[in-house]
Amino acid sequence: MKKLSKLLTTAAIATGLFAGAASAEDMRIALVVKALGIGFFEAAAKGAEEAASELGGVEIIYTGPTDTTAEGQIEVINSLIAQNVDAIAVSANDTDALVPTLKKAMQRGITVISWDSGVAEDGRQMHLNPSSNPLIGNMIIKLAADELPEGGEVAVLSATTTSTNQNIWIEEMNKVMGNYPGVEVVATVYGDDLADKSYREATGLMQSYPDLDAIIAPTSVGIVAAAQAVVDAGKVGQVNVTGLGLPSEMAGAIESGASKSFAIWNPIDLGYSATMIAYHLSKGDAVAEPGASIPMGRMGEVTLDETNSGAMADPFVYDASNIADFKDIF
Amino acid sequence: MSLAETQQTTARHIPDRLTTPLARTLKSWESLLLLVAIGIFILNSFASPYFLNAWNLSDATFNFTEKAMIAFAMALLIISGEIDLSVASIIALASTAMGLVMQAGFGTPAIVATGLVTGLLCGAFNGVLVTRLGLPSIVVTIGTMSLFRGISYIVLGDGAFRGYPSDFAWFGQGYVFWVITVELTIFAILAVIYGIVLHKTNFGRAVYAIGNNATAATFSGIRVERVKFILFLLTGLMSGLASVCLTSRLGSTRPSIASGMELEVVTMVVLGGVSILGGSGSIPGVVIAAFVMGLVTFGLGLLNVPGIVMSIVVGALLIGVIALPRIYQNLRRK
Numbered sequence: 001m002k003k004l005s006k007l008l009t010t011a012a013i014a015t016g017l018f019a020g021a022a023s024a025e026d027m028r029i030a031l032v033v034k035a036l037g038i039g040f041f042e043a044a045a046k047g048a049e050e051a052a053s054e055l056g057g058v059e060i061i062y063t064g065p066t067d068t069t070a071e072g073q074i075e076v077i078n079s080l081i082a083q084n085v086d087a088i089a090v091s092a093n094d095t096d097a098l099v100p101t102l103k104k105a106m107q108r109g110i111t112v113i114s115w116d117s118g119v120a121e122d123g124r125q126m127h128l129n130p131s132s133n134p135l136i137g138n139m140i141i142k143l144a145a146d147e148l149p150e151g152g153e154v155a156v157l158s159a160t161t162t163s164t165n166q167n168i169w170i171e172e173m174n175k176v177m178g179n180y181p182g183v184e185v186v187a188t189v190y191g192d193d194l195a196d197k198s199y200r201e202a203t204g205l206m207q208s209y210p211d212l213d214a215i216i217a218p219t220s221v222g223i224v225a226a227a228q229a230v231v232d233a234g235k236v237g238q239v240n241v242t243g244l245g246l247p248s249e250m251a252g253a254i255e256s257g258a259s260k261s262f263a264i265w266n267p268i269d270l271g272y273s274a275t276m277i278a279y280h281l282s283k284g285d286a287v288a289e290p291g292a293s294i295p296m297g298r299m300g301e302v303t304l305d306e307t308n309s310g311a312m313a314d315p316f317v318y319d320a321s322n323i324a325d326f327k328d329i330f
Numbered sequence: 331m332s333l334a335e336t337q338q339t340t341a342r343h344i345p346d347r348l349t350t351p352l353a354r355t356l357k358s359w360e361s362l363l364l365l366v367a368i369g370i371f372i373l374n375s376f377a378s379p380y381f382l383n384a385w386n387l388s389d390a391t392f393n394f395t396e397k398a399m400i401a402f403a404m405a406l407l408i409i410s411g412e413i414d415l416s417v418a419s420i421i422a423l424a425s426t427a428m429g430l431v432m433q434a435g436f437g438t439p440a441i442v443a444t445g446l447v448t449g450l451l452c453g454a455f456n457g458v459l460v461t462r463l464g465l466p467s468i469v470v471t472i473g474t475m476s477l478f479r480g481i482s483y484i485v486l487g488d489g490a491f492r493g494y495p496s497d498f499a500w501f502g503q504g505y506v507f508w509v510i511t512v513e514l515t516i517f518a519i520l521a522v523i524y525g526i527v528l529h530k531t532n533f534g535r536a537v538y539a540i541g542n543n544a545t546a547a548t549f550s551g552i553r554v555e556r557v558k559f560i561l562f563l564l565t566g567l568m569s570g571l572a573s574v575c576l577t578s579r580l581g582s583t584r585p586s587i588a589s590g591m592e593l594e595v596v597t598m599v600v601l602g603g604v605s606i607l608g609g610s611g612s613i614p615g616v617v618i619a620a621f622v623m624g625l626v627t628f629g630l631g632l633l634n635v636p637g638i639v640m641s642i643v644v645g646a647l648l649i650g651v652i653a654l655p656r657i658y659q660n661l662r663r664k
Contacts, residue, residue, distance in 0.1 A: 035637075036638060066638050066640070067590060070586075070587075074392075075392075076631060078390070078392065078628075079628060082381075082386035083378075084380065094584060096580070096584075097581070097584065097587075099581060100499070100503055161488040161585075162584050162585065163488075
């Protein structure tokens with residue numbers, strides 16, 4: 001009994017602390033991410049806070065499930081609906097599964113936008129892409145091909161088979177393969193965005209394809225694991241790891257030479273822009289409709305296409321020349 | 331009959347719970363859990379101004395209703411000394427089967443029937459492997475956990491089934507009246523049915539008897555394998571039902587649906603006071619445990635407590651509740 005009451009007291013104190021942190025402000029914008037504890041989303045939250053302090057009178061609720069599941073995100077969104085937040089900006093774990101819950105949120109007057117990983121059209125007012133998918137698809141293969149003037153074998157290490165983003169990028173990449181003669185994609189494997197599984201898959205790739213020249217990992221978890229696998233296999237210089245990654249996590253790989261270059265948009269800008277858009281839509285001084293322009297503060301404006309989605313900016317390439325400047329930022 | 335003999339007969343009496351003396355510990359056990367539930371409820375209503383709202387509480391029930399449906403059958407299965415870790419994968423396979431039927435152009439009744447039948451078949455498959463081949467259930471269901479979900483992945487790959495008929499949404503998004511959801515109603519009806527089956531029927535007594543001593547149960551004329559087979563069927567059927575509700579609530583099927591749910595179901599059962607070693611436990615305990623887990627996650631969610639902290643709280647709660655009777659027993663002995 002004592003243990004339990006102790007536990008309850010701890011819980012009570014904990015809840016008290018959290019309750020104290022939330023004070024009444026003018027507008028509450030929830031930034032819902034795929035899962036907590038991922039560097040990319042922590043950086044986006046920083047951007048959201050930046051936007052909030054620039055706007056004033058805005059409270060950011062940064063939240064998300066522990067695992068990247070749709071069910072977990074629905075629980076989180078249900079509790080946000082219950083709190084009657086003003087806006088929800090979500091990076092979705094599942095394009096379709098969140099739609100019924102987000103529809104309910106919109107029925108109760110909450111502004112709903114998706115960013116990074118989108119929600120189906122009827123589940124949100126607009127979607128903010130960090131970049132355009134064709135540009136990213138082209139960028140990841142270009143980064144690999146630039147190091148292979150004579151052509152060669154490359155393999156893709158993706159996240160899960162159901163990851164919306166990665167699948168679209170790989171599709172776009174396949175569309176432009178004709179522009180890179182001699183470069184051949186020999187395999188696509190899935191590391192499920194888990195470090196250990198991605199590492200094993202990357203090791204497996206090098207064993208199955210001894211002549212492999214590059215691993216393209218369009219995921220921040222996979223690229224780090226792949227770089228580590230290359231270092232451990234003693235194949236630095238033979239296998240170049242590239243794709244999409246975070247400067248802070250990739251600094252070591254750039255230093256060791258396992259990765260010559262990689263790309264990413266700036267997640268700080270992404271969180272910042274999503275917050276700005278949510279703010280303007282919730283306030284009512286911008287509308288989400290095809291062809292409309294919505295202001296994004298220092299990031300300019302986003303123009304919506306016929307599916308009410310828009311692109312923020314082009315992906316940015318990081319290599320040995322600039323990694324030092326960015327590795328401490330995100 | 332000598333005194334010693336009488337005592338032995340009493341000792342052979344098959345108890346509902348492992349702890350003795352029965353009645354007292356029993357009572358304090360469930361009322362303890364109930365106290366925890368009430369405590370959490372009160373804490374929550376103080377901690378967040380949004381907690382005491384009928385619609386919000388109604389939304390919160392979705393946190394546990396589907397899991398609890400499976401937890402009832404799982405409780406019986408665990409009491410009988412077996413376990414089924416494939417339940418979440420059965421959900422995925424049943425949901426995939428429903429998607430296929432939906433795409434073939436069938437209406438809601440056929441879709442629901444498909445979900446339930448798929449669940450039953452999966453349960454039967456587990457049951458046959460365990461009871462006919464005599465394999466340990468934990469091994470069998472770890473295997474079928476990969477197998478069932480694997481089939482879903484083969485069928486769907488990175489795709490999804492969407493476009494379920496609008497009347498299908500009733501199961502996961504509908505309301506019976508006011509804030510009482512369809513899922514909550516199903517949960518309540520099942521609680522009563524399972525409560526009666528476990529605590530008031532010969533079948534229920536047989537489940538306890540098997541969990542306490544399967545050999546003795548066999549010699550008392552209980553058809554042990556058959557009872558276990560029925561329990562696997564039930565668990566499969568409940569997973570199929572949960573799949574109908576979850577698919578309806580999400581309005582779509584992906585092979586990753588309900589991933590990791592099997593452990594939450596087992597957590598709920600164990601939190602409800604069912605001994606993981608079999609032989610003891612009760613349905614009221616599982617019902618209260620379902621509410622405790624739902625209230626804890628929803629209450630912490632309202633305060634925007636990160637999910638990882640939530641997992642820690644649920645984990646601590648589980649260990650605390652399991653350790654408590656042990657500590658209590660040890661203290662009594664001293």
